[in-house]
Amino acid sequence: MALTGSLVVGPDRNGRVVRIVDGRVATVCPEDADRLACPDGEIAPGRVCAHTHLYSGLVPYGMPPAVPAPTRFPEILDRVWWRLDRAIDADILTAAADDYIARALMAGTTAIVDHHESPALIEGSLSILSAACHRLGIRALLCYGATERNGGRREAERGLAECASVPATDLVRPLIGLHAGFTVSDATVIAAGDMARGTGMPLHIHVAEDECDVADARRRGYGGPIERLADLGALVPGSVLAHGVHLDADQVRRAGAAGCWLVHNPRSNEGNKVGYAAALSEGTRVALGTDGWDPDMTQEEAALRRLGRLHGDTGIEGRLAAGARLVADRFGTPPDPLAPGALGDLIVCRDGEVRHVVVGGRPLVIDATLTVASRAEIETNARREANRLWLRMAAL
Numbered sequence: 001m002a003l004t005g006s007l008v009v010g011p012d013r014n015g016r017v018v019r020i021v022d023g024r025v026a027t028v029c030p031e032d033a034d035r036l037a038c039p040d041g042e043i044a045p046g047r048v049c050a051h052t053h054l055y056s057g058l059v060p061y062g063m064p065p066a067v068p069a070p071t072r073f074p075e076i077l078d079r080v081w082w083r084l085d086r087a088i089d090a091d092i093l094t095a096a097a098d099d100y101i102a103r104a105l106m107a108g109t110t111a112i113v114d115h116h117e118s119p120a121l122i123e124g125s126l127s128i129l130s131a132a133c134h135r136l137g138i139r140a141l142l143c144y145g146a147t148e149r150n151g152g153r154r155e156a157e158r159g160l161a162e163c164a165s166v167p168a169t170d171l172v173r174p175l176i177g178l179h180a181g182f183t184v185s186d187a188t189v190i191a192a193g194d195m196a197r198g199t200g201m202p203l204h205i206h207v208a209e210d211e212c213d214v215a216d217a218r219r220r221g222y223g224g225p226i227e228r229l230a231d232l233g234a235l236v237p238g239s240v241l242a243h244g245v246h247l248d249a250d251q252v253r254r255a256g257a258a259g260c261w262l263v264h265n266p267r268s269n270e271g272n273k274v275g276y277a278a279a280l281s282e283g284t285r286v287a288l289g290t291d292g293w294d295p296d297m298t299q300e301e302a303a304l305r306r307l308g309r310l311h312g313d314t315g316i317e318g319r320l321a322a323g324a325r326l327v328a329d330r331f332g333t334p335p336d337p338l339a340p341g342a343l344g345d346l347i348v349c350r351d352g353e354v355r356h357v358v359v360g361g362r363p364l365v366i367d368a369t370l371t372v373a374s375r376a377e378i379e380t381n382a383r384r385e386a387n388r389l390w391l392r393m394a395a396l
């Protein structure tokens, strides 16, 4: 879908006006441009969730707890997320993506960096996600997290091929996904790095989320997960490394020097009891993600501030804003949001509440109401598909 047309937003209560032409911020606009008034609001850049999982979008609709309750991180993966992802089919994935994207837009999140896995539905899964992004109008970087944990090397090859199948559009850019170092062989890491360099598509991978990833890299003979990626040619500039909880300062600096992004997911890390990502304050390219939690970035930022204080971390500023630079990199636009030539993604807030949301010059939320689809219908469908998902999970 091409983003065409023109939109003038404002003036807001500070007198600010933003003009958007053909999806980009412009200095001048045609006379007959559409207008979005906001005299009592404030225009701000759209918020970016730099690491998440659309496939977990149905979790708020009553996912039954795992019994017995997992305590360690590998158990959480095994009993919760790796059971959920195997139960996903096309209707469930569509419902999950629609609901998560709708909630993201209502919260002023205009772009998401998604990491997808559905082992029973590899081929075509990213088309479903891309279609949902276009239907609701959100900007996204999409990948399939290739892994060998269910079907060995062949499974990983199918995952990497799925990443390469996503066409770049005005709203979507593909990345090359790996689940995490500890579920892939060296051969798969090498193949992902080759693909990333060959296609110009960086990687998106979970790195050092838990100590088990560090221990695995060392067992394989590497200094750690960053060293393994580097040694195998997969520390590609622009890549998105999620978590980095168990990286040290040198490893964080090495990732940054290689042009990679690290993404802090404070609520998820706290919930999974994997630790606090203290060394990320040594990084220059650190963004903020929700890792599948509610896509309201103000909540994630509040958790970051709370946990930062708790851990005496004074280096947390600018992480939410950094996400816009990460996304702009992939779309080849200026890093400064709302500058001429930048992506036409913005929000208008009033008294701290999100009122309007615009992506690529297209108003998606007006007066706190989703305009591009029925929120009620999306939620009804989500509840129906969620009940089916819980049954499918129980049968695995």
Ligand SMILES: [Zn+2]
Residues within 6 Å of the ligand: 051, 052, 053, 115, 206, 242, 291
């Ligand atoms: Zn994740």
